[in-house]
Each structure stands twice: as C-alpha cells, then as structure tokens.
Amino acid sequence: MKILLLAFTVLFFIAAIYPQRDELNGIKFNSENVQRFQRTSLFLNDNKPIELQNSFSISFDISFWDLNSYGPILRIEENYGNEIRVIYKSFESKDSSNIYITLPSNDNFISIKLLKKRLLRNKWFNLKLIIDKQGESLIAEWDNLLIGKIPYQIKKANKFLFTFGIKDFKNPNDFDVPAICIKNILITENNIKKYYWDLNPFDKDPLADKISDSKINVINPVWLYSDHQKWKLIKDILTSGHSNNQPGLAYDSINSKFFIDGKENLIVYDLILGKDSLIKYKTTSPAHWNDLSYDENKQLLYSYFTARGEVSVYNLKKNEWEYIRKKNDDAGYYFGSTKFIYPNDGKLYLLGGYGYYRTKKDLFSYDFVKKDWQIVKLKKNEMTPRAWFTFGKAFNDGEYFIYGGFGNDTGNQELGFNSYYDLFVLNMNDSTITKLKLPKEQKFSYSYLFNNLYLDTKDSSIYFLSMKEESKSFTFSLNKLDLKTGDITTVGNKFWETNEHSWLYASLNYSKSTNEFITAIFFNGKYELFSIKYPPVSETLIPAFQEVKQTNHTEVIIFAMGGIFLIILVIVIYNKRKGKSNKIGEPINSRFNIDYSFSGAKNSIRLFGGFHLYDKDSKDISASLSPKLKEIFLLLLIKSFSNHRGGITSEELSSTIWPDASPESAKTNRGVAINKIRKFLSNVEGITIEFSDKLWQIKINNSANCDYAEYLKYCSLFKAGNTLNGSLLNSVLNVLAGGEFLRGVSYEWLDSIKFAINIEVIGFLKSFLESPEIKNDPEKIVRICDTILQFDIVEQDALKIKLRTLTETGKIHIAKSSFNLFVADYKKLYDENFPLSFEEFISS
Missing domain, CATH: 2.120.10.80 (Kelch-type beta propeller)
Structure with missing residues (x-):
C-alpha cells in the first residue's frame, strides 16, 4: 500500500511540474517589429538538403500575431535551383488576406483566401503541401480541406531545402518576414513520416526532430511560451x-x-x-x-x-x-x-x-x-x-x-x-x-x-x-x-x-x-x-524545466515512473498511450485529428479518432457543445449501444454527471441539459434523444449514421459467419480509419470503456489476418496492420507482420523507416531503448 501511495505521489508530482501543453510549443517570428537583421528565419535539417526520392508532403501549424506584415512563409528549393514559394499577402481586399503558393515558372499558382473576420491572432491553422511526383502535381490543403491542385513537373528533383522566413540575410532584397508562429512541422515521403519538429521548448533539444534527430537552424528565435509569461x-x-x-x-x-x-x-x-x-x-x-x-x-x-x-x-x-x-x-x-x-x-x-x-x-x-x-x-x-x-x-x-x-x-x-x-x-x-x-x-x-x-x-x-x-x-x-x-x-x-x-x-x-x-x-x-x-505559465516554471533537464533529473523521475508501471501496469500504460495520442508515432491521418473516410459526412457522429458531430450541412458542430453537455451527450450515446438495455436511467445519469447534487437539483440540471442537447440536435437530421421504458436513449435513424454503430454491425456480421470479402474489409477499415476510440476525450466513467473498446478492435482486426484470402494479399495485410497501429502505436505483433510483409515484397526501405519510427515511439513511451535490432525483431 505504501508503494502504491508513493507511486501516485510521484505521478502527481510529475503532473504538477511538467504541464506539457501543446499551446506552449512553437517559434514566434520577429517581423516588422524589429530591424532586418533581427528578424527570424528557420532552416530545416540545419540548412542542408533533405533527400526525397518519392512523392512527399510538408505540413505545419501556423498562426498570425500581426495580420499586416507581408512576406514569404516558406520556400522549398530543389536541387535544380527551382523554388516553390508560399507567400502571405496582407489584406488584398478590405475583408481578406491571401496566401499564394507559386511554382518556379510563376505561370500557375494556388491562392488561399483568408477572411479577415476568421483570421484571428493566436488562432492556429494547418497548411499542407503535397508534391505528387507520379501525378506531376502540387496539392495544397488548408485545415485539412483541399484548396487547389496545379501541374508541377518535378520527377527528376530529389533534394530539397526548406526555409521559413528570410532565406539569405546577405541579400538586401530579402527582408520581408510575416508576423507568424510555427510549430508541428511534419515531412512525409510516400505517406511515411520522415521528420517531425513539434518545437517543444521543454525537450532536451527543442530544435531536433523526433525521428532522425535532424536539427533546425534558427536565426533570432522567439519561443512562443514567452507570450504565456508576460502581460x-x-x-x-x-x-x-x-x-x-x-x-x-x-x-x-x-x-x-x-x-x-x-x-x-x-x-x-x-x-x-x-x-x-x-x-x-x-x-x-x-x-x-x-x-x-x-x-x-x-x-x-x-x-x-x-x-x-x-x-x-x-x-x-x-x-x-x-x-x-x-x-x-x-x-x-x-x-x-x-x-x-x-x-x-x-x-x-x-x-x-x-x-x-x-x-x-x-x-x-x-x-x-x-x-x-x-x-x-x-x-x-x-x-x-x-x-x-x-x-x-x-x-x-x-x-x-x-x-x-x-x-x-x-x-x-x-x-x-x-x-x-x-x-x-x-x-x-x-x-x-x-x-x-x-x-x-x-x-x-x-x-x-x-x-x-x-x-x-x-x-x-x-x-x-x-x-x-x-x-x-x-x-x-x-x-x-x-x-x-x-x-x-x-x-x-x-x-x-x-x-x-x-x-x-x-x-x-x-x-x-x-x-x-x-x-x-x-x-x-x-x-x-x-x-x-x-x-x-509561471515566470519561474520554464527555467526550472530547463534546469531539471540540464542536470538529468528527468531521468531520475522517469526511472521512478518505471517502477510505478510495474505496479499498475495496465492502467498506467493505457493512460500514457492516451496522453501521447497526439504525439509522434500516431498514423499520419490522425496527427491533426483528420478522419479522411468520413470528413464532412452530414448527419453523422464520429467516435473513432475523437468526437465529431456533423449537421445536415456537413458542418462539424461538436466544438459548439459546452464541456458538460458534451459529456452528457457521449454518456447517453454510449449507453444507447449497450447490448443488454440500450439506454440509461435518470438515476444513473444524475449520479454519474452530478454525483454530489441533491435529487431535486439533479432533476433540474438533467431537464435543462436534455432540453439544451435536443435544441442543439435540431440542426442534425435523424439523431434524437428519446425517453422510453424508463431509459434515456439516443436514436439514430436511416438518414443519419455513427461510425461506432457501423463497427458493431460489422462485428455482428463477422461473428455470424459471413464470408470475408474485399468489400467488407474495406468498409471495416474505413470505419476504423480515425484510430483510437474517442481520442483526447477522458472522463472517469469513460476511460475503462475506451480501453475495452480499443482492445476489442485490435483483436477484431487481428482475426482478419488469419483469413486465407488476406494472407495472399500484401497490400491488405499492411493496411490492416497500419489500422491496428492507429489504436496502439507499439503493438508489436501487427508491426512485425507489417515489416515482414514489406520486406518480402521488396520494400525494405519503407520497412526500416517504419521500424525506426516504432523505436522512437517505444523510447518516448517507456523511456528505454527497444532491445532488438530490425533484423532480430522481424526474425523473432
């Protein structure tokens, strides 16, 4: 008992002094607020070319701390001297600014119109550029929405320089820098992550990427966390x-x-x-x-x-x-x-x-x-x-x-x-x-x-x-x-x-x-x-972090956590995985909570990969729910899928959401909350709250859908002995594409349910791998394994099958990249090195 108490004490201490929140990450660029030589520039890979033989993408989160400063956000120069430019142009019209993505020839471009009323300071957006060598095109996405696609012949180029801000301080004509903040820079090749810089100031080396340890060379950096310290x-x-x-x-x-x-x-x-x-x-x-x-x-x-x-x-x-x-x-x-x-x-x-x-x-x-x-x-x-x-x-x-x-x-x-x-x-x-x-x-x-x-x-x-x-x-x-x-x-x-x-x-x-x-x-x-x-954050918190890391006290604390893991293994590992769900190692399409399969589906609920609720106009309205109403809605929804009853009583609802309230107060709160959720659902067709047989239920009719309900349907079909075919498998994988069930959502009553569902999904997907039809289809095997790894980034059985399949089909380079990513995740999760080499792992 004393050891358990010590374990929770250490965990609590760590949580108190290490509040790592993504909001504190990032570099703020000096712009027109300072002289030219004091402005900020950021060069990936220490200003050395990055070799990318195949199609690749670069994405990053960006915000604007001043909307009026013109300048290049990003420049990508390939080994033939050509350059892709991403330029911010402030207020071309009264109501909007624009981001222009131009090609070397300058005869074609993509324009992203940013409405002034939505371009708020401190608001983060995601910009992604995809260079498709096979399709000879450049594709731009803004906040996960396709903005434009233009022809771009780039097959021969294989080395690229990436620069944010001023590229050449010796060039007097290169002086414009927009007033931006940058974080979460991700480069992928053939949809495999190769570099990732989250720009976390709490890391031992904030300028090193999480996969290959490649460094960023930055001039005149202003770390964003300082804006969280100073009025x-x-x-x-x-x-x-x-x-x-x-x-x-x-x-x-x-x-x-x-x-x-x-x-x-x-x-x-x-x-x-x-x-x-x-x-x-x-x-x-x-x-x-x-x-x-x-x-x-x-x-x-x-x-x-x-x-x-x-x-x-x-x-x-x-x-x-x-x-x-x-x-x-x-x-x-x-x-x-x-x-x-x-x-x-x-x-x-x-x-x-x-x-x-x-x-x-x-x-x-x-x-x-x-x-x-x-x-x-x-x-x-x-x-x-x-x-x-x-x-x-x-x-x-x-x-x-x-x-x-x-x-x-x-x-x-x-x-x-x-x-x-x-x-x-x-x-x-x-x-x-x-x-x-x-x-x-x-x-x-x-x-x-x-x-x-x-x-x-x-x-x-x-x-x-x-x-x-x-x-x-x-x-x-x-x-x-x-x-x-x-x-x-x-x-x-x-x-x-x-x-x-x-x-x-x-x-x-x-x-x-x-x-x-x-x-x-x-x-x-x-x-x-x-x-x-x-x-x-406290003025003294950041220096304390840096001092702790410099004196290696972090290792001492992590060692103590290792002992805790042995005592309460299942709970802590699950919580650690949950806490790291948006860190390096999760699949590409979940990095920014993207659900490619269902994004924009009208009148639908998405629970895999996070909580999303789309109205009749395909607009995600989940963020409009208050935290308490969101919890009540999810409780009603999940209890509606219960096999033995299919709902929740008023007493259970009240005791879960308002455990300390009097019966009269709980009844009042319950009535107000139900009415507000019903009003909220008025913009969604086919999803209603009903009270029947003394149970509260969320009903989903044929005009609406829910990915978890779809998953349960496919489970039933499979268990009933239906023949596995390509169509059924694709449907299952599309439903589960978002990854972990309700990623980023945590309530005391929910955590055990999430854990059970995620384990069940992994087992369900593994059963597909035993099918004779699948064993002869390498592409489907890899896709199933990738989906499993969406739910558990260190699931070794799925990883081993994936690496063996890739190796057997001649894709040894992709296999080794995947293994290196796994090793980085393993180190980050358990703070210890993975004990096997690539060859030892796939042959074990």
Whole structure:
C-alpha cells in the first residue's frame, strides 16, 4: 500500500511540474517589429538538403500575431535551383488576406483566401503541401480541406531545402518576414513520416526532430511560451478627466468586445479588430461610479451605482437609455460586491459587499417594477460576510464559484477583517451557498481580489486576479488555484504598478476568439487593457524545466515512473498511450485529428479518432457543445449501444454527471441539459434523444449514421459467419480509419470503456489476418496492420507482420523507416531503448 501511495505521489508530482501543453510549443517570428537583421528565419535539417526520392508532403501549424506584415512563409528549393514559394499577402481586399503558393515558372499558382473576420491572432491553422511526383502535381490543403491542385513537373528533383522566413540575410532584397508562429512541422515521403519538429521548448533539444534527430537552424528565435509569461499592454482608452469618476465597463464574450460607458457616448473596443469606436447616446447615461453588465442574450447594458443603486438599461439597437437612475441607495452601500446576470432567468443579481464599516453576505436580485433590489431567500448560506472576492462560473450550469475576499464572521469592521482563502459554490438551481472543502487553504498576500474568475475544466483550476501593496506601490498578479490540490501559484509576471493610493477597478476576462486573458484596469481617467496568451505559465516554471533537464533529473523521475508501471501496469500504460495520442508515432491521418473516410459526412457522429458531430450541412458542430453537455451527450450515446438495455436511467445519469447534487437539483440540471442537447440536435437530421421504458436513449435513424454503430454491425456480421470479402474489409477499415476510440476525450466513467473498446478492435482486426484470402494479399495485410497501429502505436505483433510483409515484397526501405519510427515511439513511451535490432525483431 505504501508503494502504491508513493507511486501516485510521484505521478502527481510529475503532473504538477511538467504541464506539457501543446499551446506552449512553437517559434514566434520577429517581423516588422524589429530591424532586418533581427528578424527570424528557420532552416530545416540545419540548412542542408533533405533527400526525397518519392512523392512527399510538408505540413505545419501556423498562426498570425500581426495580420499586416507581408512576406514569404516558406520556400522549398530543389536541387535544380527551382523554388516553390508560399507567400502571405496582407489584406488584398478590405475583408481578406491571401496566401499564394507559386511554382518556379510563376505561370500557375494556388491562392488561399483568408477572411479577415476568421483570421484571428493566436488562432492556429494547418497548411499542407503535397508534391505528387507520379501525378506531376502540387496539392495544397488548408485545415485539412483541399484548396487547389496545379501541374508541377518535378520527377527528376530529389533534394530539397526548406526555409521559413528570410532565406539569405546577405541579400538586401530579402527582408520581408510575416508576423507568424510555427510549430508541428511534419515531412512525409510516400505517406511515411520522415521528420517531425513539434518545437517543444521543454525537450532536451527543442530544435531536433523526433525521428532522425535532424536539427533546425534558427536565426533570432522567439519561443512562443514567452507570450504565456508576460502581460502586454494592448490598448489605452481615455474615458474621463476625473481620476475617481470610474465609468462602467462590460465584456461581450461572444463577440469579444468591451463596452465602456462614457456618459455622452458608448465606447466599443473590438478585440478581434484591435479598434475602438464611439456611439453617441440619444440620451445621457448615469455614468458616475457605475458598474456595467452586458446581457448577451438580450443585448442590453445595465448600469448601476457601484455600491448598489437603481438600475438603468441601455438598448444597443435603439441607442438610448430606457431607465435613468434617480437616486443612490445611500442606506445600503455594497462596495466590492459581485454583480452578475443569471442567463436562465435573465435577472440581475448582487452578492456580498462592504458599506458603513460592515461586510455583507446577502444575495439580491433587481426588481424593475419596484426599481429596487430584493433580497433572495436562500435555503442555505454558509458564506461569511465578505467583499472584494472573486466570482465566476463553476462546473455545472447554474453554479458559481466564490473564492477569497476579506471580512469576518460578524461582518463588523471593528473586530478586524481577515483575508479569506476559502471556496464556496452558489447554486442558483436550489438557492444555496455551500462551502467546499479544498485539500488545503494555501495563504498568499493580497489587498483585493477582482472579478471574474475563469474555470479551466480540463485541469480543474481557476484563474483569478489579485492586487497587492508592495514597497508602497500596488501591482497586479494572475493566480491559479488547483482545485485538486489547493495549491495556488502566480502565473504570468506581475504587471501594472502605481504608488498612488486611490480606488482601483479591474476585471479579468477570457477571449475565446483570441485565446487570451484580457485584464481591464481603470486608473487616472483611462482604461488600460493588458493581455496574456492562454494558458498562462509561471515566470519561474520554464527555467526550472530547463534546469531539471540540464542536470538529468528527468531521468531520475522517469526511472521512478518505471517502477510505478510495474505496479499498475495496465492502467498506467493505457493512460500514457492516451496522453501521447497526439504525439509522434500516431498514423499520419490522425496527427491533426483528420478522419479522411468520413470528413464532412452530414448527419453523422464520429467516435473513432475523437468526437465529431456533423449537421445536415456537413458542418462539424461538436466544438459548439459546452464541456458538460458534451459529456452528457457521449454518456447517453454510449449507453444507447449497450447490448443488454440500450439506454440509461435518470438515476444513473444524475449520479454519474452530478454525483454530489441533491435529487431535486439533479432533476433540474438533467431537464435543462436534455432540453439544451435536443435544441442543439435540431440542426442534425435523424439523431434524437428519446425517453422510453424508463431509459434515456439516443436514436439514430436511416438518414443519419455513427461510425461506432457501423463497427458493431460489422462485428455482428463477422461473428455470424459471413464470408470475408474485399468489400467488407474495406468498409471495416474505413470505419476504423480515425484510430483510437474517442481520442483526447477522458472522463472517469469513460476511460475503462475506451480501453475495452480499443482492445476489442485490435483483436477484431487481428482475426482478419488469419483469413486465407488476406494472407495472399500484401497490400491488405499492411493496411490492416497500419489500422491496428492507429489504436496502439507499439503493438508489436501487427508491426512485425507489417515489416515482414514489406520486406518480402521488396520494400525494405519503407520497412526500416517504419521500424525506426516504432523505436522512437517505444523510447518516448517507456523511456528505454527497444532491445532488438530490425533484423532480430522481424526474425523473432
């Protein structure tokens, strides 16, 4: 038992200090922001030719940190001096930019039109170029969609130089570099991976590729993770000449816009465009010391005195204030309270606050008829009186986290206020405020906490903003609270400093469109907007990583993990495989979660290779589901395939999704969630949620389909003794082309199901290899083995059969390349060298 405890402790420690997230990978290119000789260039294979005798492709992920800088993204020069050029041309029209892919003759090209409204900073795209020597053509794909194909005679060329950015710094005419970021560079030959640079700054050698150890030569690199460490000022917005006259600010998270009430006009700042505009009011707003809230559903702005007060309403469509505040609620100041709009009822709410030497704990809602705040009767309120706490959405619909703040048990200031480090949840579904028990309440120094906290559901952490007085000055920090451990860390750098003692107003907002946190701070008559890329990381985290790797502590930790694997072998190996599912070693068509067989199929569900749901227009709408609704949908779907019942009861659904909720709360949550999913499915024909025989089921009729249901059908046919033929095999392999079942999706209830399905699929495919018809068809054998390796990258039986088949058919070069890739995967997965050579392995 002690060994098990130690094992989990080491695993947890590793997870805590090694948060390897793909978002931190990549190199950012210096562009027009610096002088020519400070700009960034990247040369593959140390600026030496790469030999490619056959058809090949190069793909990479790209994002733009500034849309206005023209220049070559990539140049491919072959050994005859000809050059393919990929050029970014900013804003050829008012609404779009273009990427041009030109051939040496310049008489033919492929154009990729990038709409300005979709070309957001920090948004990643994938560009792939395929040089088909047999077909004498060049093919371009953008985000896995075919963009163009043009003739290109290149049969004789076999050596190629690949350059991103400036190619020749000695050439005064070669000076343009677009403002881009690059990662995940992949080169394949005959669909076999030959080079892969993910540009992971945490690797021992971030510039070495994962297959052949080929190096990148980079000039003036700027590692992308630095944007996750440093806040930067993106905009100053002047609002008033009076330093204490705080104008209200509200955020539209759907359209990534800030609204600032300037009394005579409304200031609108568009994060995507990076521009602000003015709307002159028809009627003057309250504007003095007012909070501002934006109702995204009704498109209304609400303005009310910071300490409470009567509410005024601004209708954006009519451009006028419909109610004007006539008086302040002087008898009940609530400074430092939180105000929010509950979308389920559209009401304004106010919680906590400070006034007349007391902190408060009551919850109010605003009555527009009586023009007054009415107290909400809570069934339970375990929160002590407090103000200047942080507040935001929790895991479940209708629930909000409340963290920290200051106050005391009575609320009376004369008894002294304390800083709090506790966590509560406000449940609007059952009108309760309940204290949650953190593993520990870690203390840190702060003067105020600010709204709005942000919950990362992937790693169960909340981010919140704090201000601290240090050495007679005030600074802001972003903090991360790990709900699993109670640990609090400062992420990003401390930013914004003043030594003036004055009221300070700030808010934290997450922009989904640009994948960054935006902090708005009001001081001395202006709002200052700062941004940091998501996820933010500690300033000290990266140097600590580098130091650990340089001193070889990584090897010590991996050795300890080796002992853990022996104890809990099946679970840990499975989790490791799951965690590495998007790393080097997976088949080409799953690197970017591509499902070539079913991509764009309308009215369909795809579970192999990840979760995808296509509507009646063949649009993948799975990303539009909230994390909780996605989990509920998948639970209903998988239980609908159950052989013995074909559904799930209300009680099972509630206990799985809301294990800690009361029966009444769970019933309410369940009803709301089912209705939302039904509404979501209205754009999909043939897929419905039904309740029959006390079971919730997802029904799929003949106008729709699901790859897992197809797989189960083929399993039944095969088990029933149907004769194996080429058509059946092709159908099976097409269904399974995506690879691992629900890759990248993990829930406590799901992991064992995924593991069982993946093992079952491998066994099912192996049974095909025993068929006499297949044994005489090398092409089908290799295809079956490749599909098996999609589900388990180190499945040695399938690999051995594949290598023997390739060798016997004279494709020894491809066989050895496949083996080298397997050896690299094996090393990465188990941190030990594979014990056999190529010859020893295929003869074993």
